Amino acid sequence: MPANWEEIKDDYKKARDCLWGPKHGNWGRDERNGYYYMWKAYHEAYEAEEKHPLWYGRILAMMASENRYKENPYFILHRYVEPALEQFRLCNDETRQPSQKEVGIIQDMYDDLTYSFSWRESDNYQYEKMVGFIENNQALGDFYFHDSKVISFRHDMNSAELVLSLDGTTVTFGFYGVSSVSVEGVDPEITYLSDFYCYPVRLNSSMLYFDVEFYKIYCRTIKVLSVVQSM
Structure with missing residues (x-):
């Protein structure tokens, strides 16, 4: 018909x-x-x-x-x-x-x-480029997003803070000029991260998109605030 x-x-x-x-x-x-x-x-x-x-x-x-x-x-x-x-x-x-x-x-x-x-092509070069958008990224050392665990996350209208841990290294990330935050329902006690993306939302844009699987943040600045090694 x-x-x-x-x-x-x-x-x-x-x-x-x-x-x-x-x-x-x-x-x-x-x-x-x-x-x-x-x-x-x-x-x-x-x-x-x-x-x-x-x-x-x-x-x-x-x-x-x-x-x-x-x-x-x-x-x-x-x-x-x-x-x-x-x-x-x-x-x-x-x-x-x-x-x-x-x-x-x-x-x-x-x-x-x-x-x-x-930006989502999986290779080390792309990973290094994406990490490069994070201020003070040199402090990360051998820390890697893949298999890291979420310790805590909080945010308000303009900023956010994400704490991740991997192999005894705990890193605190700060997000500023936040315009949007999306968090999927997860159990932080058993959830580990497998994906990481960070890039400008558009070519030549000052707005960044940060995505670690369950946490998606649009913001203007991302900083490594602290890196703590457990004894």
Whole structure:
């Protein structure tokens, strides 16, 4: 049965009104209905044998925007962002063209994600570059983030402090100019870290992104505050 693109478009517009409606008057973001119509439009458009490039691209762009910080970035890039750009490229005068703003938003997301992945190549050179964004990193010596254990973590509106321990070495890191902190629910008594990333959020940006698996921090400055060796 051919896809009913008029119905799919209507579901997308309902989702858009619920999630991205006018930010004035009595409008309030309605995620319950917004996500229902968004996912309904996405699944029907995805299953459609014949795609409508403009509207499928718009649906994919909405999926990318709404799920960017909820799903794995790799999936966001390959499930939504790249296909959205491809659909927009297929648009012509007959199907109508997306606006420059629509294309620009999804292109910026593509650039941000591919830039982020470029820092996640696993090699010693990348590791040294990422550690280099931490002030006083020379004091770390042989300390390594992988397999270190979280001793404590605290933060307020503008700063944070993370204490890690590895093989008798305890390091305190300070974070300043903090704009965002995300902490996953973990048991510090049994949890060890396996991942470490630290890089500017965008090319030539002064804002840093620090990620040690369960703790993700956006800030302007990271410092090694102390290094203590146990006797």
